[in-house]
Amino acid sequence: xxxxxxxxxSNARSRSISAENVYGEKGKGAMAEVSTTPQPxxxxxxxxxxxxxxSHAARELGRGWKVRPWTRVHGQTTVTLADVDGxxxxxxxxxxxxxxxxxxxxxxxxxxxxxxxxxxVPLGDFFCNGWNTRVDVRALPINVNPxxxxxxxxxxxxxxxxxxxxxxxxxxxxxxxxxxxxxxxxVPEDEAYFHAQFRRTNPLPYKQEYVxxxxxxxxxxxxxxxxxxxxxxxxxxxxxxxxxxxxGDHEFPTFCGTGTEDYFGGAWCxxxxxxAPFLGYPLGESDGRPGNRHGLYRFHVMDPIRFEKDIxxxxxxxxxxxxxxxxxxxxxxxxxAYWYQxxxxxxxxxxxxxxxxxxx
Numbered sequence: 623x624x625x626x627x628x629x630x631x632s633n634a635r636s637r638s639i640s641a642e643n644v645y646g647e648k649g650k651g652a653m654a655e656v657s658t659t660p661q662p663x664x665x666x667x668x669x670x671x672x673x674x675x676x677s678h679a680a681r682e683l684g685r686g687w688k689v690r691p692w693t694r695v696h697g698q699t700t701v702t703l704a705d706v707d708g709x710x711x712x713x714x715x716x717x718x719x720x721x722x723x724x725x726x727x728x729x730x731x732x733x734x735x736x737x738x739x740x741x742x743v744p745l746g747d748f749f750c751n752g753w754n755t756r757v758d759v760r761a762l763p764i765n766v767n768p769x770x771x772x773x774x775x776x777x778x779x780x781x782x783x784x785x786x787x788x789x790x791x792x793x794x795x796x797x798x799x800x801x802x803x804x805x806x807x808x809v810p811e812d813e814a815y816f817h818a819q820f821r822r823t824n825p826l827p828y829k830q831e832y833v834x835x836x837x838x839x840x841x842x843x844x845x846x847x848x849x850x851x852x853x854x855x856x857x858x859x860x861x862x863x864x865x866x867x868x869x870g871d872h873e874f875p876t877f878c879g880t881g882t883e884d885y886f887g888g889a890w891c892x893x894x895x896x897x898a899p900f901l902g903y904p905l906g907e908s909d910g911r912p913g914n915r916h917g918l919y920r921f922h923v924m925d926p927i928r929f930e931k932d933i934x935x936x937x938x939x940x941x942x943x944x945x946x947x948x949x950x951x952x953x954x955x956x957x958x959a960y961w962y963q964x965x966x967x968x969x970x971x972x973x974x975x976x977x978x979x980x981x982x
Contacts, residue, residue: 634807639704640800641676641693646706654690656681693800695727697793703800704786708734710806711813712778712786717800718770721746721756725979726792733815734782738969743820744979745788747958749774750904750919752850754981757904760897763846763921763960776960778816779809791976814842814962819970822956822979825854826939829950831865834935835959837971842963843928844935846921852954855941857910858891859951862938869931877927882937886918900924921960935959 635648643651656677676690695701704712719727724746731741746752749772750759759766765773778784784804790796819835826832834847844866853859864885866877879885883892887901897904905917927933943949973979 632807634710634805637706637804637806639706639802639804641690641798646704646802646804652686652689655685656689691799692797694795695788695790695798696795697790700787700789701798702785702787704784704802704804706780706784706804708780708782708784708806709809710780710784710804711809712780712784712802712804713775714801714803715774716802717745717772717798719745719772719796719798721751721754721770723790723792723794723796724751724754724756725981726790726976727796728789728791728973730787730789731778731816732785732787733780733965734784736966738967740815740965740967741818742970742973743818743958745772747820747848747850747956748818750848750902750917750958752848752917752956752981753852753905753915755905755915755917757917758897759902759904759919760899761902761919761921762899762923764848764919776816779813780815781809791979815965815967816960816962817842817967818958818960820956820958820973821971822954822974824954824956824978825952826955828952831862831936831938832955832957834937834957835961836934837968838929838933838961838963839931839968840964841930842933842961843926844922844933844959844961845926846919846923846960847935848919848958848960849917849937850956851916851918853910853914853916853941853951854912854953855949855951856912857941859910859914859916859939859941859953860891861940861942861948862951863940865936865938866927867934867936868927868929869933871934875936882918882940885937886920926962933961 637646639646680687680689725744727745729745730739750764763776860882862882864879865875868876893908901920907914939951939953941949
């Protein structure tokens, strides 16, 4: 569905999952009862302290009045957000959570009963918000709004089944608000499966290119990347070339860009933050100080990079040293690659430990 066919009728059946309707069933939302069980926690609301439970605020109104708007994700546990039989497609995923949990909450999505996830990404990074720092993003597939509304409009078709989970790797419980809008409908044969993979290299070894995506086997198309990049050297950090190796390319790539800021749609060292429908640099400073943290995204919505058998994507980390010479950097770099491909996909590399993911 897009603006071009928004007026066309369809036999698809619309459904929605939230804490108020955890199974997305027709006619079964807002059925939660107010809990009479005492809660061990309290929270400050305005000038008052109240019991910290989803239903306590509705204690005088009762059923049907925002009794269960959020769910608690306990530390060191995994919750299931969606468990739906197909065929169908996830159309919109919204959630909000305190940004201190952005790197300790791991989003996973499994298609058609697969043992391995096709999406495995820290929640914040999936929504182009790394570094446990919330920034607004005005991209077409990912939209982040004040004060922490995280939205994905990536279409995610499935044929037999979808399971979406969220793991809380931290010790502290968190409050999660979420809505997953989907349609039960036939899925055409040429619809591919959505994938997203997180990587981090800290620090990048000297004279080694950063790998955004590798180990992909099948037919599909790469549709974008988010990068969380910390510079560890003085000065400009974004001279590196973006490279795409397609269908058996070895030493030399088919795609080769002209510089990091160029690939992300900017020029001449940025010098300003921006967020646009397909590309952006919403986070970062241009003063060249070591330790500066940057966030960048590039979505190939209008120009997907298609592959028949395999794809490998890399980017260089380059700055400047004396006498106008390029300087291979050893920065702290993370990324999320987004792509569609045939199913099933190869298992992802093991996700780094929580200590290796942590923002310190």
